[in-house]
Amino acid sequence: MSVATVTDRARTWARGHDYLLRYGVVGGFNTLLDLGLFTLFSVGLHITPLLANVMSTSIVLCVSYVLNRIVVFRSSKPVRSTVVHFVTITLFSGLIVQSGVIWVVIHVGTLAAPHLSHAVLAPLAKVCAMGAGMISNYLGYRWIFHRR
Numbered sequence: 811m812s813v814a815t816v817t818d819r820a821r822t823w824a825r826g827h828d829y830l831l832r833y834g835v836v837g838g839f840n841t842l843l844d845l846g847l848f849t850l851f852s853v854g855l856h857i858t859p860l861l862a863n864v865m866s867t868s869i870v871l872c873v874s875y876v877l878n879r880i881v882v883f884r885s886s887k888p889v890r891s892t893v894v895h896f897v898t899i900t901l902f903s904g905l906i907v908q909s910g911v912i913w914v915v916i917h918v919g920t921l922a923a924p925h926l927s928h929a930v931l932a933p934l935a936k937v938c939a940m941g942a943g944m945i946s947n948y949l950g951y952r953w954i955f956h957r958r
Contacts, residue, residue, distance in 0.1 A: 832882045833948060840877065841940055845933065852932045859916060859932045860909055863939070867904030874900065883955030891911040892954050907946060908939035915939070948955030 844866050875896050879885050885892065885928035915935035919926055926934075 829882055829884075833878075833951075836874075836877045836882050837944060837948075839875045841944070843873060848936045849933050852936075855927045859912055859935065861909060862932075863909055863912055863936065864905060867908065868899070871897065871900045871904065878951050879955060882949055883951070885955040887955065895954045896951065899947065899954070903943040903946045903950070908936075908943045911939035911942050912936060929947050 847866035847869055848859075848862050851857045851865050852859050855862075857865070875893065878896070879889075879892065912932075913936040915938050916931055919931045919935065923931075
C-alpha cells in the first residue's frame with residue numbers, strides 16, 4: 811500500500827469523524843471550566859465537595875449543551891427534542907457518576923494518604939470523576955445529536 815493511499819484513507823476517515831476533534835476541544839474547555847468552578851467552590855469558598863460538584867456541573871451543563879449542539883455535532887434538531895435528553899445524560903453523569911467517584915476518591919484518599927490536604931484531594935477526586943463521566947457523556951451526546 812502506498813503512502814498516498816494511506817494518506818487518502820486517513821483524510822477520508824478524518825472527514826467522516828471530524829466531530830471527534832471538535833468534541834475533544836469542546837470537552838477540554840468544558841473540563842477546565844468544570845474543574846475551575848469546582849475548585850473555586852470547594853477550595854476557595856469552602857463548600858462541601860459534593861455540593862460544589864452539583865454547582866459546577868449545573869453551570870457547565872448549560873455551556874456544554876450549546877457548544878455540543880452548535881460546534882461539535884452541528885445539530886439542526888429542534889432544541890425541545892434534544893435538551894431533555896441532554897440534561898438527563900449530563901445530570902446522570904455529572905451528579906450520579908461523578909459524585910460517586912468523588913465520594914470514593916475522597917474517602918479512600920483520606921484513608922490511604924491522610925497527609926493530603928483537602929486543597930489537593932478534592933480537585934484530584936474531581937479529575938478522576940470527570941474521566942469517568944467523559945465517556946458516558948460522549949456516547950449519550952452522540953446518540954442525541956448525531957444525524958441518523
